[in-house]
Amino acid sequence: MNAVKIIEFFIVALFLSSCGVPKTDYEKLQHENEALKSEIQTLRNDLDEYINGAARTSALIKKAFEESNFTDAKEKLALLEKYHPEEMEKPEIIRISRQIDAKEKEEALRKEAEEKERIRLENLNNTGIWQVTHYVDNFGEPTKDGYIRNTNLISGTFSNTATQNSPLDVRFLINSSSDIDIMLFEYAGNNPVKAYSKETYSVQIQDKDGKRNSLSATNYSDRLSFGESASRIIHNALMKGGSLKFRIIEDDTPTTQYQFDIVNADWYENAYRILTGK
Structure with a gap:
């Protein structure tokens, strides 16, 4: 939906709200309004990514990785792959991506070991059969x-x-x-x-x-x-x-x-x- 149609929609919505409309129509307009807001935000995000380009996203990936914020780093990697797939072949990005995978596996193993130890401690006197x-x-x-x-x-x-x-x-x-x-x-x-x-x-x-x-x-x-x-x-x-x-x-x-x-x-x-x- 382009900007002209969005403006037209808001004018019609304003007019209808001033004249009074049935509740069902009003709720429908509200729903469409929220959907439009979401679409506008998505467009803004896309525009921001296109404007700022790969360099900023790569920098954000490195920053998140250095701060051990692997969830954020993975989200930024997904954006980089979506908008700038050629950047994914760069050695630094490959290194970070592999290290994030290794860290996540290490964290999963640590949590698994903790869970096993918790179960073991809770069942110290359980001898089964x-x-x-x-x-x-x-x-x-x-x-x-x-x-x-x-x-x-x-x-x-x-x-x-x-x-x-x-x-x-x-x-x-x-x-x-x-x-x-x-x-x-x-x-x-x-x-x-x-x-x-x-x-x-x-x-x-x-x-x-x-x-x-x-x-x-x-x-x-x-x-x-x-x-x-x-x-x-x-x-x-x-x-x-x-x-x-x-x-x-x-x-x-x-x-x-x-x-x-x-x-x-x-x-x-x-x-x-x-x-x-x-």
């Missing part, structure tokens, strides 16, 4: 030897030559980051799988990021025991939290298989901190 307890002696008294276990049994399935996908319960016994055992309860019963001689198992584990590891475990009595290296892999996967998948195959009889998932291992790190006192 995990419980820190102690072994007992022959009199049923707690010993000084603590361990981590899952509060409720973890459900899964097992198969062998006699059954397919039957219920399975699983109990973790985590003595340290390098000493982890698993007890398997077939048919979700009360008696764990026992070995009357050394039984070895192949174990596959998948962590929350989809990373997979092939481990080995040995059953000497009523639990599958992992060596130091394998235990640390499991421990590190639990420290990540989230969901984990386990697949276990008995080496001597590969038809005997166990599988179970930990739906959410979150807050294991708190249980481990309590266990170790660190």
Whole structure:
């Protein structure tokens, strides 16, 4: 809309307001008036940019950047790109633009770390599905030897030559980051799988990021025991939290298989901190 039309509009608006108009017409005129004011301001801004040119905008960008006002600097960069795109290829502008991007990423990471720390502090005593307890002696008294276990049994399935996908319960016994055992309860019963001689198992584990590891475990009595290296892999996967998948195959009889998932291992790190006192 050119200046002549704008003036004509205001003359008509003045005339109508002096003669009296219906409320709906008056409100319509008010709305159009506000729209025109906005358009005029936009035109003024555009005119100012054309008059002052790239040099002033570039100077404002540098000033905002030096004052660490990255939001303002980015707004000015957008104006420079809109009206003077050729300026965006200048080394100084490229350098500032890249540094602003780097600073914004750094700030985003800082805020993310602060938020994680806030959540951690608010949940220092939250151990999720995990419980820190102690072994007992022959009199049923707690010993000084603590361990981590899952509060409720973890459900899964097992198969062998006699059954397919039957219920399975699983109990973790985590003595340290390098000493982890698993007890398997077939048919979700009360008696764990026992070995009357050394039984070895192949174990596959998948962590929350989809990373997979092939481990080995040995059953000497009523639990599958992992060596130091394998235990640390499991421990590190639990420290990540989230969901984990386990697949276990008995080496001597590969038809005997166990599988179970930990739906959410979150807050294991708190249980481990309590266990170790660190």
